[in-house]
Every structure is written in structure tokens, then in C-alpha cells.
Amino acid sequence: MNWKSFFLGAAVGLAGGYVTKEILNHKTNVSPEKVLEHVKKQFKQNGTISGSWIHMVAEPYEKHQFTYRVYKGGISKNNNGTNEQFEFIADAKTGTLLDVRPLSEEPVY
Structure with missing residues (x-):
């Protein structure tokens, strides 16, 4: 052998x-x-979704002194004839929801 x-x-x-x-x-x-x-x-478990979006670039997010890379997005859904909008934050590595908050519908003048 060589x-x-x-x-x-x-x-x-x-x-x-x-x-x-x-x-x-x-x-x-x-x-x-x-x-x-x-x-x-x-979200479909609790009503019909009328629209959704997600920011395609992960960004840093800090929660309880932990830093995550996250995607931010939104969901619109119909609940008993009322359109509700939510903003969500999801971990980019696992896809797990970290935070969901309803967006208040403020009148636009």
C-alpha cells in the first residue's frame, strides 16, 4: 500500500x-x-381567517431577558361578523409562537 x-x-x-x-x-x-x-x-381553530402576512426576514427580539431570532406577522379573522386583527411573533428556529396581541381598531381621521 502506498x-x-x-x-x-x-x-x-x-x-x-x-x-x-x-x-x-x-x-x-x-x-x-x-x-x-x-x-x-x-388561528383557524377559533374562526375563519380573512387575511395574513409575515415579514420574510428574521430579526432579533428580547423577551424575559432571552434573545430570539423571530418572524413578525399578522392575521385577520372573522369572529361572529366582526373582523379582528392580531400581530404575532414567532421563533425563527422552531416556528413556535412567542407572543400574540390583538390590534385595536382606532378610527382613522
């Missing part, structure tokens, strides 16, 4: 192992579309 071939094979194996480890350890964000789909599924 020592050059042995060391070349070992180097390629180590490099491949390192790259694989980095890929597996690197946690990527859930796509904004999947997060919006998940949020809509949650």
Missing part, C-alpha cells in the same frame, strides 16, 4: 467528517412560509 494514498484518504475522510458535523450542528431557520402556515392553523 503511504501517499493512505494519508490522502485519511485527510479526505477527516475533512468530510468535519463538514458533515458542521452541517448537522448548524441550525437553520424554519421558512417564513411554514411559520405562517403553522400560525394560521392555530
